[in-house]
Amino acid sequence: MQIQDFSKHIDQTVTIKGWLTNRRSSKGLVFLVLRDGSGFAQCIIDEKVVGEEKLKIADTLPQESSIELIGKVVKDERQIGGYELQVSDFNIITKAEEYPITNKEHGVDFLMDNRHLWLRSKRQWAIMRIRNRIIFAIHQFFQENGFVEMDAPIITGNACEGTSTLFETDFYEKPAYLSQSGQLYGEAMAMAMGKIYTFGPTFRAEKSKTRRHLSEFWMIEPEMAFYDLAQNMDLIEQFLKSVLKRVLADCKTEFEILERDTKMLENAANIPFTKLTYTEAVAVIKGEKEINGKNAITTLEEDLKAVQEKIVAVQKEIEEREAKANDPNLKKGEKNFNRNKADQLKNDIKDLEEQARNIPQWLLSAKNFEFGNDLGGSDETVITRLFDTPVMVYNWPHEVKAFYMKRDEQDPRLAKGVDVLAPEGYGEIVGGGERETNKEWLVEKIKEHKLPMEAFEWYLDLRRFGSVPHSGFGLGLERLICWICKLQHVRESIPFPRMMGRFLP
Numbered sequence: 379m380q381i382q383d384f385s386k387h388i389d390q391t392v393t394i395k396g397w398l399t400n401r402r403s404s405k406g407l408v409f410l411v412l413r414d415g416s417g418f419a420q421c422i423i424d425e426k427v428v429g430e431e432k433l434k435i436a437d438t439l440p441q442e443s444s445i446e447l448i449g450k451v452v453k454d455e456r457q458i459g460g461y462e463l464q465v466s467d468f469n470i471i472t473k474a475e476e477y478p479i480t481n482k483e484h485g486v487d488f489l490m491d492n493r494h495l496w497l498r499s500k501r502q503w504a505i506m507r508i509r510n511r512i513i514f515a516i517h518q519f520f521q522e523n524g525f526v527e528m529d530a531p532i533i534t535g536n537a538c539e540g541t542s543t544l545f546e547t548d549f550y551e552k553p554a555y556l557s558q559s560g561q562l563y564g565e566a567m568a569m570a571m572g573k574i575y576t577f578g579p580t581f582r583a584e585k586s587k588t589r590r591h592l593s594e595f596w597m598i599e600p601e602m603a604f605y606d607l608a609q610n611m612d613l614i615e616q617f618l619k620s621v622l623k624r625v626l627a628d629c630k631t632e633f634e635i636l637e638r639d640t641k642m643l644e645n646a647a648n649i650p651f652t653k654l655t656y657t658e659a660v661a662v663i664k665g666e667k668e669i670n671g672k673n674a675i676t677t678l679e680e681d682l683k684a685v686q687e688k689i690v691a692v693q694k695e696i697e698e699r700e701a702k703a704n705d706p707n708l709k710k711g712e713k714n715f716n717r718n719k720a721d722q723l724k725n726d727i728k729d730l731e732e733q734a735r736n737i738p739q740w741l742l743s744a745k746n747f748e749f750g751n752d753l754g755g756s757d758e759t760v761i762t763r764l765f766d767t768p769v770m771v772y773n774w775p776h777e778v779k780a781f782y783m784k785r786d787e788q789d790p791r792l793a794k795g796v797d798v799l800a801p802e803g804y805g806e807i808v809g810g811g812e813r814e815t816n817k818e819w820l821v822e823k824i825k826e827h828k829l830p831m832e833a834f835e836w837y838l839d840l841r842r843f844g845s846v847p848h849s850g851f852g853l854g855l856e857r858l859i860c861w862i863c864k865l866q867h868v869r870e871s872i873p874f875p876r877m878m879g880r881f882l883p
C-alpha cells in the first residue's frame with residue numbers, strides 16, 4: 379500500500395510505511411507528514427485514540443525516522459495530496475539520529491555534500507519523478523515510431539566531439555577514451571537497422587564550471603538512414619513535442635511542487651518551433667533583425683534595468699524581514715518565519731546580482747558578434763529571449779561544427795547542422811545534423827581535425843559499402859530536465875552529478 383493509492387481506499391483502514399519529514403503538534407494532537415517515495419501525506423495522531431504514552435513518542439520522533447502507520451484514509455482537499463490519514467496505531471521501525479537537512483535554508487555546497495540525503499526532499503523528489511517520466515516518454519516515442527534501441531560502447535578508441543574534452547583511460551595498457559557520444563556507432567547501427575536510438579551515459583572533461591555542463595551526462599542519439607536535414611528537423615520537433623505533452627499530462631503534482639509555470643512548455647508542445655538559419659540568428663544577436671517589433675539589444679537593456687530595480691526592492695524587504703526577526707516583541711514562530719524568509723531572499727539576491735553582472739557582458743558580446751563564430755551560452759540566451767518557443771538554428775559555418783557534418787553542395791562554407799535552443803534562457807538542448815557521405819571530404823576533415831586515421835577506418839567503411847544519406851541528433855537529457863523543471867543549475871537534474879571538482883557522494 380502506497381500513499382499514491384489513497385484515492386482507491388477512501389474511508390478504509392490501511393497500513394503505510396515511510397519516513398517522517400515534518401511534525402507539528404497542538405493540544406492532544408500530533409501531525410506527522412510522512413513520505414513513502416510515492417507521495418506525501420499528513421497523518422493525524424490523536425491522544426484519545428493512541429493514548430498518552432504513544433502520543434509522546436510521536437511528538438518527539440526525530441525527522442527521517444522510519445515508521446509504520448495504521449489508519450483510516452479520509453478525503454480532505456486542503457491537505458497535501460488531497461487526503462489525510464487518521465492514525466489508529468503506529469510502530470517505529472528505526473529512530474533516526476539528528477538529521478542534517480532541516481527546513482531552514484541551506485547553502486548549495488552543503489546540500490551537494492549531502493546529495494545522498496538531499497534526494498529525499500520534496501523538490502528533489504519532484505525533479506526525479508519528472509526525470510523518470512521524461513525517460514519513459516523518450517522510449518515511448520521511439521518505440522512507437524519504428525526505432526530500435528541499440529547501445530553504443532562506453533570505452534572507445536576514437537574521439538567524436540573534438541579531442542579537448544576526452545577522458546583518457548588505460549585499456550589493457552593502451553590508451554582508450556570514455557565515450558563523448560555514441561553517434562559514430564549509431565551511424566553503423568542505422569545501416570543495419572534503418573532507424574535506431576542510443577540512450578546512454580557520455581563523458582566530457584569540461585574544464586570550466588557552468589550551469590549547463592556536467593562531466594557525465596545522459597544522451598539520447600537517434601540515427602536514421604535516408605533522412606536529410608529537413609526530415610531530421612521535423613523529427614526533432616515531433617519528438618520534443620511528444621515528450622513535453624506526456625510530461626505535462628502526467629506530472630501536474632510535480633510541477634506544482636516546483637512552482638513551475640508551464641506556459642512556455644505548453645507553447646513548445648503545441649506551437650511550431652521557430653526556425654532560423656545561422657545567418658538569420660547572427661542578425662538577431664546583433665540587433666539587426668527585429669522579432670515582433672522587439673530587438674535583442676534593447677530587450678537586454680530593459681532586462682538589465684528591471685534586474686537592477688528588483689535588487690533594490692529585494693534589499694529593502696531583507697532589511698524589513700531582519701528587523702522583524704530581531705524584534706523582541708514578536709513570538710518565536712514569527713521571528714523564525716522572518717529569519718527564514720530573509721535567508722531565502724539573500725539567496726535570491728545572489729542570482730539577481732549575477733544577472734546584473736552578466737547582462738552587460740552579454741550585450742557586449744552580442745554587439746561584437748562576428749559571422750563565423752560559434753554561439754556561446756550567452757548568445758543563445760540572447761536569441762531565445764525574443765521567442766516564446768524553442769528555436770532551431772540550422773546551416774552553420776562548417777568550421778565550428780564536427781568533422782562528420784555534411785557540407786552544403788550549394789554553399790560549401792556551410793554545414794547541414796542544427797541546434798535546438800530552449801527558451802527562458804536555457805539554450806542548446808539538442809545538437810544534430812546530416813552526415814557527410816563524400817568519403818574524400820570526410821578523409822580531408824579527419825586530417826584537418828588532426829584525428830588518427832587508423833581509428834576511423836571502420837567509420838569510412840560505412841561510406842564504402844552502400845553509403846546513403848543519413849541524419850541524426852543528440853539530446854542532452856539533463857539539459858532538457860533543467861529547462862522543463864526550470865532549474866538554476868544542471869546539478870539538480872541528475873541523482874549524483876559529476877562535475878569538475880565533484881565526484882562525491
Ligand code: 4AD
Nearest residue numbers: 559561591592595599807808809810851852854857
Ligand atoms: O552538441 P553535442 O556535442 O552533439 C553530439 O555529441 C552529437 N554527436 C550528437 C548527435 O548528432 N548524435 O551534444 C549533444 C547534446 C547537447 O545539445 C547538449 O544538450 C548535451 O548533449 N551536452 C551536455 N549536457 C550536459 N553537460 C555537457 N557537458 C554536455 N555537452 C553536451
Ligand code: MG
Nearest residue numbers: 797806808809
Ligand atoms: Mg552542440
